[in-house]
Amino acid sequence: xxxxxxKYTGELRTQALHTASNTQIITDAxxxxxxxxxxxxxxxLLATSLASCFLTVMGIKAQSDKMTSIDGxxxxxxxxxxxxxxxxxxxxxxxxxxxxxxSEKEKKIYETIASTxxxxxxxxxDIKQVLTFVW
Numbered sequence: 001x002x003x004x005x006x007k008y009t010g011e012l013r014t015q016a017l018h019t020a021s022n023t024q025i026i027t028d029a030x031x032x033x034x035x036x037x038x039x040x041x042x043x044x045l046l047a048t049s050l051a052s053c054f055l056t057v058m059g060i061k062a063q064s065d066k067m068t069s070i071d072g073x074x075x076x077x078x079x080x081x082x083x084x085x086x087x088x089x090x091x092x093x094x095x096x097x098x099x100x101x102x103s104e105k106e107k108k109i110y111e112t113i114a115s116t117x118x119x120x121x122x123x124x125x126d127i128k129q130v131l132t133f134v135w
Contacts (some may be wrong), residue, residue, distance in 0.1 A: 033086070043079060043103040047091045050129065051075035053119035055092060058123070061113045067106050090128040098133050107135060 006016045013028035013036075027042050029035025058070050063095030075097045095114070102110070112132055114120075114124065120129060 010081075011036070014042075018122060020033040032081075038091065043081065043088050045079050046088055047079035050091050050117075050119045050123070051077045051093045051095075053117040054095060054131070055119040057113050064110075067109070068100045069101050070100075070110070075133050088127055090130065091123075092130040093130070094134060095134045097133070102135060107133070 001019055003020075004016050004018050006014050008016050011096045012034060016027065018024070025045070026039040027045065028039040030041040030044075031037035033041075035041065036095060046086045053076075055070070055073060055075055058073070061067060062070050076094040076096070078092040079088055080090035080092070081087070111131075115129075115131060123129065
């Protein structure tokens with residue numbers, strides 16, 4: 001079974017269906033690239049996937065090793081587009097943790113885990129990944 005099914009619905013918009021959960025995502029071309037900018041663009045999803053992956057692998061580590069919870073952590077994502085050829089050139093992710101008295105050891109573990117998540121390791125090395133932690 002496919003992971004997702006993506007349909008072009010016209011006017012530079014797609015509708016993606018996650019086959020296992022029936023969840024849908026709409027994408028729209030950004031305003032600076034002929035679109036309406038009324039939904040995530042495909043490149044927005046790329047950048048957002050990096051942050052989601054960071055938080056997910058840190059959450060897995062917290063659960064599996066019974067570390068201080070990251071519940072409530074927030075990631076702010078900034079995508080920087082480069083011209084010629086138009087592409088994502090940089091993804092900046094600022095992870096803001098709840099005030100849970102993380103130990104220095106836990107902070108180091110979380111930082112290492114995040115930077116080695118599957119999405120981070122799957123992105124082309126030309127895409128600059130800037131990761132900032134706010135404890």
